[in-house]
Amino acid sequence: MIDRMEKEVDMLVRHLRILRIVITSEPIGIVKISNETGYEHHKVRYSLRVLEEESLIEPTSQGATTTDQTSGFVEELDTKTSGISEQLDGMRLENTDESVQ
Structure with a gap:
């Protein structure tokens, strides 16, 4: 389970790094x-497809460009990742508490 989470x-x-480069x-x-x-071409292509499905980029004949939704996503990103980080920290604390008892 942890290996799967790590891969995700x-x-x-990777997706966010590629988005940053597009921006x-x-x-x-x-x-x-x-x-x-x-990154290998197939991994870049996959990330671009994911970003396009999320409406964060769009393909053009010159290459990938951002969309109207990109800036809103970037503005929310810090808040959302902070919340996820807090959840993960909470899991760590729970494990520590359980191992003490």
């Missing part, structure tokens, strides 16, 4: 993103 977090980090370098294509990140 790694994938999310700063739009329009940008798969090859350039791959060169900048070191």
Whole structure:
């Protein structure tokens, strides 16, 4: 279960890193993103597809660009990740409390 969670977090980090590159370098294509990140083309392509499905980017003939929804997502990201981090910290504390008893 933990391995699966770790893989999901790694994938999310990749998606967000690619989104950050699109934001700063739009329009940008798969090859350039791959060169900048070191991610394989198929992983970049998958992340771009996920970001497109979330309406955070859109494909153009020049490469991926942001959408009207991107800035709102970025603004909410810190709040949401802080909440998730607190939940994970709570899990850690629960494990500590249980092991003490």
